[in-house]
Amino acid sequence: MSGALANQLKTSTTVAKAFAILDFLASSGEGGSSLATISSQFGISKSTAHRYMTTLEELAVVERDAKDHFRLGVKLIELAAAFLSDHSLRNVADPFLHELAIRTQETVHLAIPFGDEVVYIAKVESSHALGLTSRIGARVPMYCTALGKAILAHYPAERIEEIIRAGLPARTLHTITSPEGLLRELEQVRAQGYAIDDQENELGVRCVGAPIFDYIGKAVGAISVSGPANRMTLERSLELAPWVRDTALAVSKRMGCRRL
Amino acid sequence: MSGALANQLKTSTTVAKAFAILDFLASSGEGGSSLATISSQFGISKSTAHRYMTTLEELAVVERDAKDHFRLGVKLIELAAAFLSDHSLRNVADPFLHELAIRTQETVHLAIPFGDEVVYIAKVESSHALGLTSRIGARVPMYCTALGKAILAHYPAERIEEIIRAGLPARTLHTITSPEGLLRELEQVRAQGYAIDDQENELGVRCVGAPIFDYIGKAVGAISVSGPANRMTLERSLELAPWVRDTALAVSKRMGCRRL
DNA sequence: GTGCTTTGTACTATAATTTAGAATGAAATT
DNA sequence: AATTTCATTCTAAATTATAGTACAAAGCAC
Numbered sequence: 235m236s237g238a239l240a241n242q243l244k245t246s247t248t249v250a251k252a253f254a255i256l257d258f259l260a261s262s263g264e265g266g267s268s269l270a271t272i273s274s275q276f277g278i279s280k281s282t283a284h285r286y287m288t289t290l291e292e293l294a295v296v297e298r299d300a301k302d303h304f305r306l307g308v309k310l311i312e313l314a315a316a317f318l319s320d321h322s323l324r325n326v327a328d329p330f331l332h333e334l335a336i337r338t339q340e341t342v343h344l345a346i347p348f349g350d351e352v353v354y355i356a357k358v359e360s361s362h363a364l365g366l367t368s369r370i371g372a373r374v375p376m377y378c379t380a381l382g383k384a385i386l387a388h389y390p391a392e393r394i395e396e397i398i399r400a401g402l403p404a405r406t407l408h409t410i411t412s413p414e415g416l417l418r419e420l421e422q423v424r425a426q427g428y429a430i431d432d433q434e435n436e437l438g439v440r441c442v443g444a445p446i447f448d449y450i451g452k453a454v455g456a457i458s459v460s461g462p463a464n465r466m467t468l469e470r471s472l473e474l475a476p477w478v479r480d481t482a483l484a485v486s487k488r489m490g491c492r493r494l
Numbered sequence: 495m496s497g498a499l500a501n502q503l504k505t506s507t508t509v510a511k512a513f514a515i516l517d518f519l520a521s522s523g524e525g526g527s528s529l530a531t532i533s534s535q536f537g538i539s540k541s542t543a544h545r546y547m548t549t550l551e552e553l554a555v556v557e558r559d560a561k562d563h564f565r566l567g568v569k570l571i572e573l574a575a576a577f578l579s580d581h582s583l584r585n586v587a588d589p590f591l592h593e594l595a596i597r598t599q600e601t602v603h604l605a606i607p608f609g610d611e612v613v614y615i616a617k618v619e620s621s622h623a624l625g626l627t628s629r630i631g632a633r634v635p636m637y638c639t640a641l642g643k644a645i646l647a648h649y650p651a652e653r654i655e656e657i658i659r660a661g662l663p664a665r666t667l668h669t670i671t672s673p674e675g676l677l678r679e680l681e682q683v684r685a686q687g688y689a690i691d692d693q694e695n696e697l698g699v700r701c702v703g704a705p706i707f708d709y710i711g712k713a714v715g716a717i718s719v720s721g722p723a724n725r726m727t728l729e730r731s732l733e734l735a736p737w738v739r740d741t742a743l744a745v746s747k748r749m750g751c752r753r754l
Numbered sequence: 755g756t757g758c759t760t761t762g763t764a765c766t767a768t769a770a771t772t773t774a775g776a777a778t779g780a781a782a783t784t
Numbered sequence: 785a786a787t788t789t790c791a792t793t794c795t796a797a798a799t800t801a802t803a804g805t806a807c808a809a810a811g812c813a814c
Contacts, residue, residue, distance in 0.1 A: 245545065246546060246800085247799090247800070247801095248508040248801080249508060249512045249550065250552075252509045252512065253569070257573075260573055264582075268791090279774045279775070280791075281773080281774070281792080281794090282773055282774070284791070284793090285772080288792095289505035292505055293513050294608070295513060302790080305580055306576055308608055308615070308631070310570060311577060311615060311630060312632070313520055313566060313570045313574070314570045314571050314573070314574030314575075315631035316520035316631070317520075317571060318571070320524060348568050353572075355568075370575040371568070371573070371576070372572070506771085507770095507801095508772085508800090529763095530762085539802070539804070540762080540803095541765090541803070541804080541805095544764090545802090562761075562762065
């Protein structure tokens with residue numbers, strides 16, 4: 235596409251572009267994007283953008299309103315639902331998440347590891363009990379979140395080393411940025427069975443997380459309770475910690491984990 | 495791809511193939527699919543399938559397990575979450591759905607129109623309160639479901655005619671298959687403010703649905719309560735109907751509809 | 755353990771699709 | 785009423801996608 239002589243590409247540029255467009259639509263939020271916007275955003279001609287969008291529209295991956303503004307389409311719901319039903323963790327955990335939300339009266343999250351990060355795949359709010367909103371699908375680092383540390387603590391030492399080598403940038407004043415500090419923290423997480431994120435990822439937010447193990451004893455996810463720091467004090471975090479841990483253990487048991 | 499001389503295609507075959515693969519992965523369910531399976535399923539060479547899958551894997555649209563089996567990936571959750579947050583209807587309706595589920599002790603659905611069908615975009619079960627599972631993302635016809643009829647009744651006459659012309663195949667013994675019968679039914683739906691599906695789409699399942707209108711008075715979705723026919727008798731359906739209707743009206747009001 | 759099949763991956767020439775740009779018509783703005 | 789903006793269509797040129805072959809590794813049969 236650019237100038238240079240084409241050297242072999244191992245991946246499909248066309249498919250990659252299609253998903254780049256979808257990513258853009260996902261981030262552009264309300265209102266949708268016009269063809270001209272997409273065209274200029276990616277530096278492709280209007281005719282090319284048009285071909286992409288009509289294709290995606292035909293597949294119901296995007297939809298356009300009366301003003302020819304494009305938005306994400308219902309096909310994505312279908313695919314996401316298939317993803318979640320395939321991930322038995324989500325289904326197994328769901329009732330436990332609700333119970334925990336009711337008991338703690340705080341927001342409960344379920345996440346799975348993905349590379350050096352974790353991905354939220356479920357969320358339950360105590361009062362309104364919203365399903366798929368806000369953070370679902372979002373990724374956050376492992377080293378500075380309760381969910382992440384809960385999982386990371388049960389990774390093999392070499393994986394932990396890898397993640398440390400990838401860097402521990404300070405996200406807030408409270409982020410643990412030294413390798414030694416993190417290793418000590420993870421040691422404590424293993425001993426306690428839960429992890430506490432004291433505003434390490436976001437100022438004003440405290441979380442308590444605990445890992446979920448599958449039948450082979452591998453950490454395949456984590457549950458967390460989080461809330462604003464003024465309500466979720468450190469003392470309250472410590473009070474809730476056993477509940478979170480026990481809920482995660484109950485889910486682990488359902489996942490076939492026998493070594494509790 | 496086949497033999498014949500290529501005549502201009504208006505859509506991107508590459509993108510379409512990528513989503514065909516995703517559809518296949520979605521339907522293949524547990525266990526995932528190997529590269530060889532995908533290759534033979536679509537009649538493409540292994541090298542081509544390989545290129546598609548590595549591309550999709552790099553984008554996190556699919557993921558592969560230790561045995562090189564491909565499944566849908568977390569990127570789809572991210573995109574679906576963006577879709578839902580963009581569809582304000584879902585967010586507005588959510589608390590109402592839960593309230594209705596508690597009051598009726600039955601399963602509650604939220605759906606939006608899509609072509610001649612409706613797509614489920616939210617579900618609340620009274621007892622377990624599952625989120626994204628089973629029917630989310632699924633599409634059902636308009637003419638034989640409570641959700642569909644609730645919306646269809648408020649469509650312009652010509653759209654209704656179109657849908658009738660598309661055919662009213664019998665899905666069960668109770669399906670309304672005559673144009674006159676459907677028009678009469680829709681008239682009644684408009685008068686009552688709710689629609690009842692008496693096992694028209696699936697034997698043994700009754701539903702009560704009511705339409706949601708936006709600020710312009712357009713039917714943009716519907717809410718339903720459904721249950722097994724033995725528990726959800728016709729009398730019970732009629733009892734619940736006003737609740738469903740009032741819930742839908744409350745959501746409509748929140749969506750800016752002023753003509754209630 | 756050995757030989758066999760099957761798997762995912764890499765490479766290359768051919769063939770096909772994708773691409774940009776100009777041209778068109780419709781709609782909204784001035 | 786004139787002008788700009790927009791989505792859409794068309795065509796030749798160029799990039800990308802394709803199938804086939806080849807390879808290494810894993811699994812299976814014997």
